Amino acid sequence: MQKLSVKQARDASSIGLTAKVQGWVRTRRDSKAGFSFIEINDGSCQGNVQAIVPNTLSNYESDIQRLSAGCSVYIDGLIVASQGQGQATEIQATEVGVYGWADPETYPLQKKRHSFEKLREWAHLRPRTNALGAVARVRNCICNSIHEFYQERGFLYVHTPIITASDCEGAGEMFQVTTLDLNNLPRDKDGRVEIREDFFHRPTYLTVSGQLEGETYACALGKIYTFGPTFRAERSNTSRHLAEFWMIEPEMAFYELDDNMDLAEAFLKRLFGDALEKNQEDMEFLNLRVDTTLIETLQGILAAEFKRLPYTEAIEILLKSDKQFQYPIKWGDDLQSEHERYLTEEYFKSPVILFNYPRKIKPFYMYCNDDGKTVRGMDVLVPKVGEIIGGSQREHRLEMLSLRMQETGLNADDYWWYLDLRRFGTVPHAGFGLGLERVVQFVTGMANIRDVIPFPRFPGNAEF
């Protein structure tokens, strides 16, 4: 017998087909008119398909009337136009079989709404809920759009290492990777750990960014992007940080800062637009249940240019503002969350690309402007989520890069291969990093980043 997904079975084009539909029961309603309504969902779409199950089936009393939320079943029958409101089709069941029961006394998910905090305790079951299912499908859509966007533009997908010996920007706490027995560490005569006995004969870590490795491929192949997991061992306890998250890092030879900003804006707009267009049902659900301004906000962003603002002008706006900030700001300071929020949510009411930051607050690899005070870094800020992209035109001049490494206290010997890119055929280039979960968070309107990744990792929590 032909199998149909719930999505297919819900579509009017399936009317007249005899088919098998498999999924999990969401709800059952018995009718004394001689049948039961069973709604099942299989994750293929937001909606459920309704089956009309007559009490003439041999297992009606033994099985059908015992079905509750969470049971897995197959339903064979004829897809017909629904007599009721609310759905185009329904299944006239001729056979229903149970794969697995879900004891209603102990099955955690109820038909009614749960809080996202509670669902986090059941990360293994929460994808069966409407909201988390919608998030998973939107996340998938975004990932697909990421590849499409870059592949269409001739970017190469490059895989940078997850285990790394370089601590990239010298910023961010890293998870150390070791095979040494922590209860019995090899030590030299001074009591220090013999790291040479470790697997790689040197300290190694989980990557915080593939940028430096990405630059090596951009400086050979032109336009590349990475898309993979990234790790930060910072004890961040906020609704927008994870210890393990996915990052997209395009890196382009012969791109300068303006090119970088153009790409970032086109990229985000593509992701937002695709989510609205390809996941309409899920987006409407999220707009109804999670954030009622969601679709309007995204459509507004698609229709307008991102505001591009030099850091220095941003400081002027903040200084002129009559808003009382908890932390006063002056030129040379990094913006606090409250300042970013003011710019995106109140002053411009749109995404903002800040660029040309003070040299002193940015990493060594950003291109130094002629003014000697600023570097060609850029951050894309969006309302609520804050920084969604961080990037820069890279410093491609060997002398300047070496000077900046000295300034920031880095050892040039550790970056010999990175400096080689400037020694041999150096070119202007640029790139940025986009946090996947922050995009998903922004597009879905979910308040907490821990609910847009299947199994979130954060301080003190690695269950599942």
Next chain:
RNA sequence: GCUCUUGUAGCUCAGUCGGUAGAGCAAGCGGCUGUUAACCGCUGGGUCGUAGGUUCGAGUCCUACCGGGAGCGCCA
């Protein structure tokens, strides 16, 4: 890491001035119905996060610890 907040039935929560536990939903049973987060009735369900303390008496006040959340810093 810091600050604030919160923890009561499977879930969401109420519980007044400190006086010994309550609702809705869910579940079980029954009724009704082309229903649709169905509806109506009945029933069962609690070591009030844990450990101390104050008090004649603590869900309620105090302390510590554990868990959840928000904000800040760090960033994506």
